[in-house]
Amino acid sequence: MRKYLFIYKSEIMSELQYVFNILIGFIGYVIILFIFLNLWKYIYNDPNELINGYNMNQMIWYVIITEILWSSLGGRKLCRKICDDVRGGNIAYNINKPYSYIGYSLFSHLGSATIRGILYIILGMILGFIFLGSFPNLNILSILAVLLSGILATVISTLLIIFIGLLAFIIEDSNPFYWLYSKAMLVLGTIFPIEYFPKVMQPILKYSPIYVVSYGPAKLFVEFSWTNFITIIFWQLIYILIAYGLCTILYKKGVKNLNVNGG
Amino acid sequence: MAIIEVKKLSKNFKVKVKEKGLKNSLKAIIKPKYKIVRAVKNISFEVEKGEMIAFIGPNGAGKSTTIKMLTGILYPNNGSIKVLGIDPQKERKKLAYEIGTVFGQKEQLWTHLTPYDNFKFFGAIYDIPESRVEKKIEELKMLFELDDFINTPVRNLSLGQRIRCEIVASLIHEPKILFLDEPTIGLDPVVKENIRTLIKRMNKEYKTTVFLTSHDVSDIEKLCKRVIIINNGQVVLDDTMENLKYHYLNKKIVDAKMKERVNLDDEDGITILKDKGYNLKIEVDIQKRSVADALKLLNPDNIIDINISNVPLEDIISDIYKKEGKE
Numbered sequence: 001m002r003k004y005l006f007i008y009k010s011e012i013m014s015e016l017q018y019v020f021n022i023l024i025g026f027i028g029y030v031i032i033l034f035i036f037l038n039l040w041k042y043i044y045n046d047p048n049e050l051i052n053g054y055n056m057n058q059m060i061w062y063v064i065i066t067e068i069l070w071s072s073l074g075g076r077k078l079c080r081k082i083c084d085d086v087r088g089g090n091i092a093y094n095i096n097k098p099y100s101y102i103g104y105s106l107f108s109h110l111g112s113a114t115i116r117g118i119l120y121i122i123l124g125m126i127l128g129f130i131f132l133g134s135f136p137n138l139n140i141l142s143i144l145a146v147l148l149s150g151i152l153a154t155v156i157s158t159l160l161i162i163f164i165g166l167l168a169f170i171i172e173d174s175n176p177f178y179w180l181y182s183k184a185m186l187v188l189g190t191i192f193p194i195e196y197f198p199k200v201m202q203p204i205l206k207y208s209p210i211y212v213v214s215y216g217p218a219k220l221f222v223e224f225s226w227t228n229f230i231t232i233i234f235w236q237l238i239y240i241l242i243a244y245g246l247c248t249i250l251y252k253k254g255v256k257n258l259n260v261n262g263g
Numbered sequence: 264m265a266i267i268e269v270k271k272l273s274k275n276f277k278v279k280v281k282e283k284g285l286k287n288s289l290k291a292i293i294k295p296k297y298k299i300v301r302a303v304k305n306i307s308f309e310v311e312k313g314e315m316i317a318f319i320g321p322n323g324a325g326k327s328t329t330i331k332m333l334t335g336i337l338y339p340n341n342g343s344i345k346v347l348g349i350d351p352q353k354e355r356k357k358l359a360y361e362i363g364t365v366f367g368q369k370e371q372l373w374t375h376l377t378p379y380d381n382f383k384f385f386g387a388i389y390d391i392p393e394s395r396v397e398k399k400i401e402e403l404k405m406l407f408e409l410d411d412f413i414n415t416p417v418r419n420l421s422l423g424q425r426i427r428c429e430i431v432a433s434l435i436h437e438p439k440i441l442f443l444d445e446p447t448i449g450l451d452p453v454v455k456e457n458i459r460t461l462i463k464r465m466n467k468e469y470k471t472t473v474f475l476t477s478h479d480v481s482d483i484e485k486l487c488k489r490v491i492i493i494n495n496g497q498v499v500l501d502d503t504m505e506n507l508k509y510h511y512l513n514k515k516i517v518d519a520k521m522k523e524r525v526n527l528d529d530e531d532g533i534t535i536l537k538d539k540g541y542n543l544k545i546e547v548d549i550q551k552r553s554v555a556d557a558l559k560l561l562n563p564d565n566i567i568d569i570n571i572s573n574v575p576l577e578d579i580i581s582d583i584y585k586k587e588g589k590e
Contacts, residue, residue, distance in 0.1 A: 002387055002390070003387050003388040003390065006383075006384055006387035006388065007384075007388070010373055010376060010380065010384050013375070013376060013380065014373055014375040014376055017375045090369070092331060092336045092337070093336075093364075093366060093369050093371060095335065095336045095355065096334045096335050096336050096355065096358075096359050096362075096364060097359055097388060098356050098359040098360055098388060098389060098390070099388055256338055258336075258337065258338075
């Protein structure tokens with residue numbers, strides 16, 4: 001485990017060189033929040049009115065949290081890197097090192113996501129407080145519980161994106177799959193909570209990755225309950241096992257057929 | 264005792280073939296065509312402990328493919344490999360702790376970190392205790408003369424400095440075998456010479472077995488005692504460096520730019536390859552004439568520019584084929 005923590009630490013040290021690039025990404029984040037703030041203010045006649053179980057403040061906090069999770073992930077860069085590693089043969093140079101490529105990709109990506117996550121959490125909380133004037137009712141313990149759920153959500157997202165990237169072993173370019181994944185996440189997981197979708201879709205969404213990577217931590221933040229926390233963490237752990245298993249199977253199969261010509 | 268044993272090793276690649284034109288490109292989507300490229304064909308050799316062996320051949324000869332199979336990166340189609348008694352494909356991780364690799368064309372260092380942080384990183388991934396890593400870094404820093412730039416981010420280093428750091432990174436875990444795949448590619452002659460000296464020093468100091476690939480004969484001339492030449496995926500020569508020098512590296516090419524025209528004819532030990540008035544290219548058989556002799560014939564005061572090089576590897580290979588009646 002020490003080596004993976006070192007990979008994580010090295011990536012943090014490396015990512016610190018790009019802090020200003022992250023700050024530029026803040027502009028997009030502020031614009032999105034501003035749009036949704038106005039949208040929900042327009043939809044809600046009364047801020048205390050409940051639509052599908054959420055009042056206006058809860059809806060805005062929901063988007064703030066899901067956007068923090070999505071923006072700090074930096075999934076496109078990860079997918080492109082894995083895809084390029086497979087297509088360009090760079091993956092070969094990781095094979096003969098005493099670590100697992102999946103573990104390496106996971107921990108190095110978590111390193112960069114940590115820096116982005118910290119910065120986006122600070123920004124999100126400041127913006128939320130400025131826009132809404134208050135925080136949801138959370139104590140220290142529940143904040144830590146939400147944080148844990150957010151970390152596990154990022155681990156699952158990272159593993160799912162590694163899986164998409166590794167699809168390059170089968171098809172030449174896996175980036176279009178990432179495009180589909182990101183659009184599905186945006187529409188189904190970031191903007192609206194599961195309760196907003198038609199009743200027939202809700203059970204499907206509850207068993208989909210959206211529940212564990214986006215809805216779960218955001219729901220806990222806006223309406224915390226320990227029962228919900230246990231259910232969400234349970235499914236997150238199950239998803240980590242599934243996603244890691246899928247990545248391992250795909251990687252092992254792909255590496256056997258790896259073609260790396262010349263130098 | 265053989266530290267590397269390779270028996271009847273072969274590797275084929277399945278390569279997509281795309282024919283010319285839009286029509287054929289559309290056809291390729293529905294019915295892709297592939298061809299089989301035989302990169303390595305039935306090669307066998309052994310390497311002894313502490314040896315410094317050169318594995319040379321022109322581009323596309325199968326050098327890198329072989330090194331990748333030896334290090335567990337690629338799976339062979341046929342044949343067997345044992346490196347330190349380990350099958351690289353079956354026990355890749357176990358082998359990783361015992362070997363070091365440097366691929367001249369691929370960076371393994373983190374470019375935003377300093378060499379020092381990189382070495383610490385490599386120490387951690389090879390599970391070496393912190394105190395031992397520090398000691399090793401200190402030792403290798405002296406040996407490879409890294410003092411001036413050990414705390415400069417890798418992205419700001421010159422290519423020569425980076426290659427030195429790449430080699431040090433692959434030595435942190437004290438490997439028994441070091442695989443160097445074209446470590447001097449893209450370097451200027453002075454830096455190349457410097458890297459060669461350092462590799463030699465390292466081999467002397469740690470008795471590490473060195474398996475070096477290159478397509479540059481001069482790269483290995485001063486480094487290795489044994490040489491394997493590979494061409495079209497087959498071993499064409501496995502001999503001592505001494506024999507190679509005696510039989511095939513006995514000629515030097517002198518390329519000179521002259522102030523005045525020189526009238527020179529073929530004579531014993533000297534062959535005129537090209538004579539374009541002021542530009543002259545001659546081949547000197549150093550068993551018969553010294554290069555200094557040849558220069559005297561040209562008159563050193565008359566020389567504006569000069570380049571003395573070995574016979575190209577391709578010519579040596581064709582010479583080997585001719586001598587062995589393979590062609």
